[in-house]
Amino acid sequence: MKQVLAQALALGLALVAALGLALPNAAQAQDGPLRIEITEGTIEPMAYAVPSFVAETPGAQQYADQITQVIAEDLTGTGLFREIPRDAHISRITSFESPVQFADWKAINALVLLTGAVSEQDGRVTVKFRIWDVFAGNELGEGMQFAATSDGWRRLAHKVADQVYSRLTGESGYFDSRVVFVSESGPKDQRAKRLAIMDYDGANVQYLTDSRSIVLAPRFSPNGERVLYTSYESGEPRVHVLNVGAVQSQIMPAGGGVMSFAPRFSPDGNKVVYSVTSGSNTDIYMRDLASGNTTQLTFTPAIETAPSFSPDGSRIVFESDRSGSQQLYIMPASGGEPTRISFGQGRYGTPVWSPRGDLIAFTKQNQGRFHIGVMRTDGSEERLLTASHLDEGPTWAPNGRVLMFSRETQGASGTSSLYSVDVAGRKLTRVRTPDGASDPSWGPLQ
Amino acid sequence: MKHLSKALMMTAVLGLAACTSGDRFGANGGADGYGAGAGAGANGGVVPGSANDPRSPAYFNQTIGDRVLFRVDQSSLTPEAQATLDAQAGWLTTNSDYLAVIEGHADEQGTREYNIALGARRANATMEYLISKGVAPNRLKIISYGKERPVEICSEEACYAKNRRAVTVISMGLGS
Numbered sequence: 001m002k003q004v005l006a007q008a009l010a011l012g013l014a015l016v017a018a019l020g021l022a023l024p025n026a027a028q029a030q031d032g033p034l035r036i037e038i039t040e041g042t043i044e045p046m047a048y049a050v051p052s053f054v055a056e057t058p059g060a061q062q063y064a065d066q067i068t069q070v071i072a073e074d075l076t077g078t079g080l081f082r083e084i085p086r087d088a089h090i091s092r093i094t095s096f097e098s099p100v101q102f103a104d105w106k107a108i109n110a111l112v113l114l115t116g117a118v119s120e121q122d123g124r125v126t127v128k129f130r131i132w133d134v135f136a137g138n139e140l141g142e143g144m145q146f147a148a149t150s151d152g153w154r155r156l157a158h159k160v161a162d163q164v165y166s167r168l169t170g171e172s173g174y175f176d177s178r179v180v181f182v183s184e185s186g187p188k189d190q191r192a193k194r195l196a197i198m199d200y201d202g203a204n205v206q207y208l209t210d211s212r213s214i215v216l217a218p219r220f221s222p223n224g225e226r227v228l229y230t231s232y233e234s235g236e237p238r239v240h241v242l243n244v245g246a247v248q249s250q251i252m253p254a255g256g257g258v259m260s261f262a263p264r265f266s267p268d269g270n271k272v273v274y275s276v277t278s279g280s281n282t283d284i285y286m287r288d289l290a291s292g293n294t295t296q297l298t299f300t301p302a303i304e305t306a307p308s309f310s311p312d313g314s315r316i317v318f319e320s321d322r323s324g325s326q327q328l329y330i331m332p333a334s335g336g337e338p339t340r341i342s343f344g345q346g347r348y349g350t351p352v353w354s355p356r357g358d359l360i361a362f363t364k365q366n367q368g369r370f371h372i373g374v375m376r377t378d379g380s381e382e383r384l385l386t387a388s389h390l391d392e393g394p395t396w397a398p399n400g401r402v403l404m405f406s407r408e409t410q411g412a413s414g415t416s417s418l419y420s421v422d423v424a425g426r427k428l429t430r431v432r433t434p435d436g437a438s439d440p441s442w443g444p445l446q
Numbered sequence: 447m448k449h450l451s452k453a454l455m456m457t458a459v460l461g462l463a464a465c466t467s468g469d470r471f472g473a474n475g476g477a478d479g480y481g482a483g484a485g486a487g488a489n490g491g492v493v494p495g496s497a498n499d500p501r502s503p504a505y506f507n508q509t510i511g512d513r514v515l516f517r518v519d520q521s522s523l524t525p526e527a528q529a530t531l532d533a534q535a536g537w538l539t540t541n542s543d544y545l546a547v548i549e550g551h552a553d554e555q556g557t558r559e560y561n562i563a564l565g566a567r568r569a570n571a572t573m574e575y576l577i578s579k580g581v582a583p584n585r586l587k588i589i590s591y592g593k594e595r596p597v598e599i600c601s602e603e604a605c606y607a608k609n610r611r612a613v614t615v616i617s618m619g620l621g622s
Contacts, residue, residue, distance in 0.1 A: 236589050280570040282562075412600050
């Protein structure tokens with residue numbers, strides 16, 4: 001296990017160094033009309049064309065094809081963009097420098113054209129690209145280039161797709177990001193669970209723990225360097241902190257009881273909020289990681305759990321059954337009287353504050369069905385985005401536009417998978433993982 | 447007799463496993479009695495350790511019943527559950543060398559975090575009842591498994607009803 005991770009770590013470091021070579025001043029805001037607004041209504045996806053990137057060195061063809069494919073999957077996967085199939089293309093792009101025949105792309109109604117080239121030398125892959133506004137007949141921003149070791153080619157593709165997304169929506173992307181989750185195997189009554197990390201699209205899965213103990217609900221730190229999770233390694237469920245690079249984990253002293261779970265970092269990464277169970281009572285606590293000071297934030301005999309900070313760190317949303325059923329509440333981060341925000345039918349749990357601050361995502365149970373939904377922070381404008389036998393545990397993409405969650409299928413052969421859905425509820429996608437998967441936590445844009 | 451002696455061997459192995467766990471309750475990481483140690487008490491007349499031996503864990507698990515069931519999203523004890531726990535308390539009082547871990551469980555109809563808390567409520571209600579019937583508190587502890595360890599895997603009430611449970615897992619104390 002350690003070996004695999006050490007390898008992964010080495011790759012990561014190489015990438016970071018390589019990406020430092022990206023051309024400066026490249027991302028430039030465009031002021032043309034070509035922009036797609038991310039709204040909550042129905043929209044027509046923006047049509048784009050992306051001919052396979054040109055291979056500029058003999059060994060680069062395979063990377064060029066794969067990188068182009070991943071870029072297209074990223075963009076089309078958002079539901080905001082629609083790729084015009086290659087066999088409809090009239091022009092062929094054979095050189096990165098040759099002029100674009102805009103008429104040929106207009107003729108097939110491509111609004112956006114993405115061109116690029118890939119070279120490979122001494123185990124390093126370099127990709128450069130340009131984005132074209134076909135109907136205006138000009139370039140959208142300036143071209144850029146990224147480089148990495150050859151096994152990091154997927155990150156290069158995600159970097160390019162993030163740039164395209166960002167220039168066309170005016171918002172930051174989320175493709176070059178990772179998700180920590182629980183990998184699952186075996187039937188429901190003998191399910192083996194281990195922590196794993198993957199790219200947002202399910203590629204490059206690496207395991208962080210073995211499956212000897214039950215592990216639950218990992219949560220990334222804001223910078224992605226640490227992971228909080230709950231493990232039964234010591235017998236009882238206890239919050240653990242894992243250093244992703246070193247693959248070392250330790251129990252976080254919880255105070256107040258033996259069982260601790262449902263941890264999350266504060267936005268500055270310095271504090272952890274979590275639940276502690278003592279007897280029949282579950283309350284929310286906060287621990288300052290530097291000082292070790294532990295503060296109890298809720299004091300009712302009810303179940304209070306699943307706390308999540310607002311992005312400015314001033315408030316905490318959580319669930320409580322103090323009213324008789326699970327509902328959502330917001331309290332100051334220092335504790336104090338909470339305000340109930342959920343009033344619809346059914347039970348509400350696992351609230352998560354959007355990184356944009358505007359919405360709270362949650363799991364809702366109503367009439368035997370589970371839903372992932374969002375509401376404004378005052379509880380208004382509730383919208384359910386999914387419905388199934390068992391959907392739960394949403395996590396936000398770093399730009400606050402997409403949610404990922406677990407879906408367990410019904411029955412004796414039921415298995416758990418990860419799905420993503422955009423905040424408008426238009427595009428539901430299953431994330432491809434090698435085994436069953438649950439409890440995703442989306443890390444920062446890298 | 448052949449398979450009986452095999453059963454005895456198995457319980458002896460289980461007992462060993464419990465001893466190496468380093469936890470005096472001997473239920474480290476187990477669920478539904480994975481860590482249940484066995485007493486090799488010598489009793490005249492019946493096969494020691496078998497379900498016929500009233501002092502055996504097998505008797506506790508099978509004849510008395512090691513588990514009580516709960517209603518949907520509830521942790522209060524039904525009259526039926528109380529009757530089972532009365533018998534459990536009697537056995538634990540008689541067999542004072544044993545410790546017990548009470549494992550609380552929930553069905554899959556609930557979010558993961560809430561179900562851990564709900565399982566704890568169920569285990570705690572069970573423990574408090576046993577204490578009220580005279581079992582020393584320092585012989586008991588609780589663990590919640592939430593919805594992580596169902597015994598039945600269908601997605602129907604028939605299965606859910608069996609998964610909403612508190613299981614009393616007994617093990618030998620260190621001093622015995």
